[in-house]
Amino acid sequence: MLLNKAVVNTSNNYGINHISLNDELIKDNISSFNNITSNNLIIKGNDGIVNIKYGLNDYLTNQANNNSNYKKNINIKEDGVLSFTFDSENNTLVENLNITIKENTDVKLLIKYDSVDNKDYYHNGLIKINLEKNSKARIIIVNLLNNNSCNLLSIDNCIEKEAQLDFGIFTFGSKNNVINYYSCLNADNSISNLNSIYLRGENTLTDLNYIIDLYGKNTNANMFVEGALTNNAKKSFKGTLSFKKGSSSSFASESENTCLLSDEAISKSLPMMLCKEEKVMGNHSTSTFKIDNNKLYYIMSRGLSEQEAKVLIIKSKFEKALNMINDEELRIKIEKIIDEGVNIYE
Amino acid sequence: MKKSSIKEINSNIYDFKKEDNYEYKMNKGLNEEVVREISKLKNEEEWMLDIRLKALKVYNELSLPSWGPDLSELNMDDISSYVRPKVKKAHTWDDVPEDIKDTFDKLGIPEAEKGMLAGVGAQYDSEVVYHSIKEELKEQGVIYTDMDEAVKLYPEIVKEYFMKVVPITDHKFVALHAAVWSGGSFVYVPKNTDVYMPLQSYFRLNSPESGQFEHTLIIVDENSSLHFIEGCSAPKYSKINLHAGCVELYVKKGATLRYSTIENWSKNMMNLNTKKAIVEEGGKIEWISGSFGSHISMLYPMSILNGKGAVSEYTGISFAGKNQNLDTGFKAVLNAPETKALVNSKSISKNGGITTYRSNIKVSKKAENSKVSVNCDSLMLDDISVSDTIPSNEIQTNKIEYSHEAKVGKISDKTLFYLMSRGLSEEDAIALIVRGFAYPISKELPLEYAVEMNNLIKLELEGSIG
Numbered sequence: 001m002l003l004n005k006a007v008v009n010t011s012n013n014y015g016i017n018h019i020s021l022n023d024e025l026i027k028d029n030i031s032s033f034n035n036i037t038s039n040n041l042i043i044k045g046n047d048g049i050v051n052i053k054y055g056l057n058d059y060l061t062n063q064a065n066n067n068s069n070y071k072k073n074i075n076i077k078e079d080g081v082l083s084f085t086f087d088s089e090n091n092t093l094v095e096n097l098n099i100t101i102k103e104n105t106d107v108k109l110l111i112k113y114d115s116v117d118n119k120d121y122y123h124n125g126l127i128k129i130n131l132e133k134n135s136k137a138r139i140i141i142v143n144l145l146n147n148n149s150c151n152l153l154s155i156d157n158c159i160e161k162e163a164q165l166d167f168g169i170f171t172f173g174s175k176n177n178v179i180n181y182y183s184c185l186n187a188d189n190s191i192s193n194l195n196s197i198y199l200r201g202e203n204t205l206t207d208l209n210y211i212i213d214l215y216g217k218n219t220n221a222n223m224f225v226e227g228a229l230t231n232n233a234k235k236s237f238k239g240t241l242s243f244k245k246g247s248s249s250s251f252a253s254e255s256e257n258t259c260l261l262s263d264e265a266i267s268k269s270l271p272m273m274l275c276k277e278e279k280v281m282g283n284h285s286t287s288t289f290k291i292d293n294n295k296l297y298y299i300m301s302r303g304l305s306e307q308e309a310k311v312l313i314i315k316s317k318f319e320k321a322l323n324m325i326n327d328e329e330l331r332i333k334i335e336k337i338i339d340e341g342v343n344i345y346e
Numbered sequence: 347m348k349k350s351s352i353k354e355i356n357s358n359i360y361d362f363k364k365e366d367n368y369e370y371k372m373n374k375g376l377n378e379e380v381v382r383e384i385s386k387l388k389n390e391e392e393w394m395l396d397i398r399l400k401a402l403k404v405y406n407e408l409s410l411p412s413w414g415p416d417l418s419e420l421n422m423d424d425i426s427s428y429v430r431p432k433v434k435k436a437h438t439w440d441d442v443p444e445d446i447k448d449t450f451d452k453l454g455i456p457e458a459e460k461g462m463l464a465g466v467g468a469q470y471d472s473e474v475v476y477h478s479i480k481e482e483l484k485e486q487g488v489i490y491t492d493m494d495e496a497v498k499l500y501p502e503i504v505k506e507y508f509m510k511v512v513p514i515t516d517h518k519f520v521a522l523h524a525a526v527w528s529g530g531s532f533v534y535v536p537k538n539t540d541v542y543m544p545l546q547s548y549f550r551l552n553s554p555e556s557g558q559f560e561h562t563l564i565i566v567d568e569n570s571s572l573h574f575i576e577g578c579s580a581p582k583y584s585k586i587n588l589h590a591g592c593v594e595l596y597v598k599k600g601a602t603l604r605y606s607t608i609e610n611w612s613k614n615m616m617n618l619n620t621k622k623a624i625v626e627e628g629g630k631i632e633w634i635s636g637s638f639g640s641h642i643s644m645l646y647p648m649s650i651l652n653g654k655g656a657v658s659e660y661t662g663i664s665f666a667g668k669n670q671n672l673d674t675g676f677k678a679v680l681n682a683p684e685t686k687a688l689v690n691s692k693s694i695s696k697n698g699g700i701t702t703y704r705s706n707i708k709v710s711k712k713a714e715n716s717k718v719s720v721n722c723d724s725l726m727l728d729d730i731s732v733s734d735t736i737p738s739n740e741i742q743t744n745k746i747e748y749s750h751e752a753k754v755g756k757i758s759d760k761t762l763f764y765l766m767s768r769g770l771s772e773e774d775a776i777a778l779i780v781r782g783f784a785y786p787i788s789k790e791l792p793l794e795y796a797v798e799m800n801n802l803i804k805l806e807l808e809g810s811i812g
Contacts, residue, residue, distance in 0.1 A: 009413035014706050014738050017413075243754075245729070260744030263711070270738040275754045278729035285751040286737075290744040 001026055003056045003152070003178050004209045007240045008272060016236055016270050019178055019207040025150050026059070027092050027122040033069045035090040037083045041109075042075040050098050050128045052156035054182045054211060060152055064096045064126035071096040076107040076137075079326065084123075086115040086145065092122045099139075101163070103132040110327065113151065113173070114144045120175070121149040128156045131163040133187075138166045140324055144333070145173035147204065153179045161187035161216070168324045171198035172337045177206045185212070185219040185247075193222045195321040199314065199341045202231035211240040214247040214280075221252040226317045229258065229265035230341065236268040241282055243275045250277070254284035259291060259314065261342060311342045362452060363581040364445050366553050368471065372428040374555065378402060381525050384428050388494055388528070393505065401514045401524030408518040414704070415642045415671040420616050425588050426556040427526040429471035435492065436476050446470050453579065455548050458794055463575075464543035465490045469560055471553050472528040483541060489534040490545055493561045496532030503534065507563055511594045511622045511650070519590045519618040523559050527592065530560035535570040535601075544573040544606075544792060549591070551580040551615075557588035564593075566629075569600040575795065576605070579639065582612035586641070589615055595623035597631050599653060604632040608795055611639035613669060619645050627653030627682070634790045635662035636799050637674050646704065648677035651685040651713075658685075663692040663787040663799075666699030666731070675704040675737070680713035690786055691722040695731035702734040709741045709748065720750040725757065725783055 002018045009017050055061040064071075074082075074097055084093055093113075101107055115121055123145065131137055143151055151174035159165050171177050177200070183192040192212055200206050212221040223239055241252040258267045271284045291313055299309040315322075315338055325331045370387070372380055381402050385395040410417055436442045439456050450456060450468050459466045465479035467490070474492035483490070489500070497504050514524045531547045551558045566572050580587060589611060597603045603623070611617050617640040623631045633647045649658035658678055666672040678687040693701035703722045724733040735752045757779055765775035781788075781800060788796040 008734070008736055010704065010736060010738055011411070011413060011706070014740070016738055016740075248729070258741075260741065260746075263744050265744065267741045268739065270736070271750070271752075272737075273735040273752060273754055275724070275726060275733045278726045278731070278756045280755065282754045283752065284735070285749070286739070287750070288739070288741045288746065288748040290746075 001057070001059065003060070004180050004207050005057070006209065006238050006270060007211055007242070008274065010270065016238065016268050019236065021176060021178065025176060030067050030069050030092050030094050033084070033090045033093045035085045035087060036070065039081040040077045041080040041082060042077065044073045046071050046073045046096065046098050050096055050126060052126065052128060052154060052182070053184065054156070054180055055126065055154040056152055056178060056180050060124050061126060061154065063124055064094055064154070068094045068096040070094070072098070074099045076101065076109050078107060080107065080109040081112070082109070083112045083114070086121040086149070087117065088119060091119065094124045095126070097127045099127065099129045101129065101131045101135040101137045104134050106136040108138045108326070111139070111141045112144065112330070113142070115146045115149060118146045118148055121145060123150065124152045126154045129158070129165070131157070131159045131165055133160045134162045136164045138324060140168035140170065142170045142330065142334070143173045143177065144337070147173065147175050147201070149174045150176045151178070155181045157183040157192065159183065159185050159190040159192055162189045164191040166193045166324065167195070168321055169194070169196040170321065170334065171200070171206065172334060175204055177204070179208050181210045183212045183221070185214045185216050185221060188216040189218050190216055191220045194224065195324060196225045197318045197321045198227040199338055200229055200233040200235065201341055202233065204233045206233070206235040209238045211242070212252065213242045213244060214250045214252060215244045217246065217248050217250065219247060219250040223254040224320070225256040226321065227258050228261055228314050228342065229267060230261045232262070232264040234266045238270045238272070239284070240272040240274065241284065243277045243280045243282060245276045247277045248279040250280045252282045256286040257317070258288045259317065260288060261290070261310070307342070311339050314338060314342050364449055364552050367432060367445070368429050368553060369432045370430040371553065371556070372426045374424055374426050376422045376427060376522070376526070380427055384526055384528065387428070387430070390497065391501065394497055397509060397514070398525050401521045404514050405518060405521035405525055408521060410518060414644055414673050417616065417642065419586055420588065424555055424585065426553070427559065428528055429553040429556050430473055431470045431475060433470070433475045435474055437478055439476065442476050446475055449550055449552070450476070450548065453548065453550070458546065462543060462792060462794060463546050464541055465545040467492060467531045467547040469529045469547065469549045471551060471556065472558065474529050486539050487536040488539060488541060489532065491532050493530035493532050493563060494528070496563070500532070503565070504532070504563070507565060507594065507596060511596070511624050512592055512620050516620065520592060520620050523561070523590045523592045523620070526557070527559045527561045530591070531562045533564040533572065533574065535566045535572050537567045537569060539570045541572045544575050546575040546577065549576070549578040551587060551589065554583040555585045555587065557590065560591045562591070562593040564603065565596045566598060566601040566603045568598045571602040573604040573606070576607045579610045580612040580615055583614050585614065587612070587615045589617045589619060591619045593621035595631065597623060597625040597629040599626045600628040602630045604634065606634040606791055606795065608636045608799060609639055613639065613641050615640045617643040617645060621647040622650065623648070624650045624652055625656040625658060628655045629653060630657040633660040633662065633676070634787065635660070636787060637662070637664040637672055640672065641669060643672045643674055645674045646677050649687065650679045650681065651687065652681050654682045655684045656682060658687045660689045660691070661787050661790050663784050664701050665694045666701045668697040668699060671700040673702040673704055677706045678708070680709045680716045680718065682712055683714045683716065685713055685716045687718045689720040689722070692783060692787065693724045693733060694727065694780065694783070695724070695733050696727035698730045700732040702736060705737045707739040709743060709746050711742045714743055714745040716746050718746070718748045722752040723783070724754040725780070726754065727756070
């Protein structure tokens with residue numbers, strides 16, 4: 001099955017227009033999922049269809065709209081938390097969340113996916129977020145699923161006038177991670193910031209397709225992606241900043257940095273900038289590197305082991321994103337995953 | 347403040363037509379009969395005809411690319427693949443028929459030859475009409491001839507290298523080229539030889555509703571150096587013309603090749619050119635590329651760095667105006683340790699023009715301790731133009747330093763204000779800024795060509811940026 005199509009096609013030889021997953025990884029038999037906890041959220045049922053611009057593909061979007069086992073409309077009161085924990089009784093989750101951030105409100109939401117053991121769980125999520133005029137939201141999605149799971153996620157944001165969205169996508173789990181993120185700065189003076197971090201290891205595949213469309217005047221979009229790959233992890237990243245006609249006086253910036261901790265890891269990137277408006281400013285950058293030996297030596301000369309030094313460097317790269325998390329316990333859990341995940345790999 | 351307006355590039359010096367006075371013009375369309383006829387007209391050996399026929403088969407099997415500009419205006423049934431002018435190849439300009447000589451006079455080729463070139467090849471429609479090389483280079487063993495002659499005189503060399511770095515299955519328009527190619531240049535520089543002045547080939551397509559499919563094959567042997575300049579232009583017609591040339595470059599151990607192109611095809615031209623270089627240990631390829639013409643261009647020079655320490659540098663600029671869609675960029679494969687690829691690309695779009703920078707850099711496992719740096723900047727001069735940046739990369743080793751950055755925007759109001767506060771008019775200020783923007787490319791060219799390039803970016807301004 002082909003998923004996560006690029007906004008603009010390139011030559012098929014480059015292998016980045018879309019990602020291909022074995023059909024067996026896509027589950028059709030969706031049982032109930034009840035292991036859900038929530039806090040400070042008003043959750044109601046939703047019988048309607050949630051329309052999104054992109055998504056992973058039509059099949060998965062239809063599955064989330066017509067075969068969801070958790071389909072809800074959500075309003076956030078203050079600092080909301082929504083947590084899904086997979087176990088043998090709750091092994092397939094197709095959630096469909098339609099979230100509205102009301103006018104003139106300032107809210108936070110943490111969505112967490114976790115698992116209790118190492119079975120291969122299936123997750124297909126569709127999350128639609130509407131920010132009304134002059135609202136502000138900080139939304140973080142954390143994936144702590146085991147390394148046998150399949151995590152498929154489509155996120156679609158619509159940001160209205162003078163609204164601001166700060167989004168975090170933290171990927172520390174799953175064998176296959178395929179994420180499509182779309183943000184539409186629909187009206188003037190709106191802001192969309194995305195911080196995405198990942199640490200992936202042996203036999204994992206990560207495909208990230210992040211798209212921000214700037215329509216309104218004086219809009220601002222920032223996309224920061226920091227990642228580290230160990231063992232034979234594979235990653236492909238497509239990041240698209242698109243200045244539409246009429247988005248004058250807007251600014252967008254994209255930065256993607258990948259640290260290869262192993263010579264077996266493979267990194268592909270396609271950072272795109274599409275511009276149909278003159279009076280804008282856009283820039284993007286991408287880099288791929290291994291940990292600088294001078295930096296490593298300096299830190300080790302302060303008494304740390306090589307492992308500790310590498311962990312410190314990787315954590316420093318994730319620091320800005322991790323600072324978005326208020327939950328101390330969760331932060332400690334993530335840092336422990338980083339400690340264990342960063343191997344010494346020659 | 348009034349919005350600035352920037353006139354179209356003054357193409358009058360290129361947009362002159364000569365009577366379509368040919369000795370032979372192939373029927374329009376593409377089929378086996380056309381391919382066999384071209385081969386017969388050239389008196390080719392069986393092996394070359396075999397390549398052509400195989401290529402035709404591949405062409406018919408392959409689809410148009412599923413990405414890039416819309417090529418639906420192109421219909422091979424409306425294109426004549428071969429036009430032979432009424433002239434035999436000459437080695438002095440006096441022997442070239444007056445109307446054709448006049449063409450190249452207007453383009454400044456004979457003048458340039460006198461002043462700063464070691465050799466010149468001039469192609470008119472499908473055949474090379476003039477070829478020269480300085481005696482001292484011949485004595486050093488440098489071979490510079492047209493491709494058709496090379497097939498006859500040096501078949502073993504041609505067989506070894508022809509359509510190898512660019513295989514006929516590369517894409518549909520390579521297959522087309524291989525089936526109907528004609529003309530072009532062959533250069534061989536023997537070991538330990540520095541060709542101290544550039545060689546130039548100039549390609550002029552005069553005949554309407556036709557195609558030019560020249561093949562350039564250059565081999566720079568060990569520890570040698572060469573600067574090769576390629577220029578091209580055509581008058582504008584209302585129907586589509588097609589350019590599907592092919593450039594194959596071999597840079598041997600320790601050698602250096604600089605390949606400069608100023609492309610100014612007319613605005614009815616589809617420019618679907620393919621250029622690739624293989625670089626061996628310690629070798630260096632420098633691509634200098636200025637794309638100003640064509641209705642549609644798809645052009646991505648490629649370097650394959652196969653030897654330790656091989657280097658590729660690409661410096662390019664494209665300028666798209668009204669009705670132009672210039673999809674250009676660069677590709678590289680780093681296939682050996684300590685290789686380096688540097689890319690500096692600029693694009694300017696105005697008056698509804700579309701520029702796309704498209705690239706692919708692949709760093710294989712073998713490319714330990716290699717470096718890649720890509721920089722692309724785009725300048726939009728109005729709000730009806732489009733500028734897209736689509737760079738991709740694939741990294742298969744962690745012993746690499748890879749960085750890419752790109753910017754898009756308009757001319758900064760602050761910069762403009764600063765220059766105007768120094769006494770420059772707005773027109774002069776914008777002209778200065780745009781020339782400065784293009785400077786990294788123009789400084790790599792010999793002076794005469796830098797001047798030509800700046801002429802192509804000549805601006806006339808009214809008012810100021812709105």
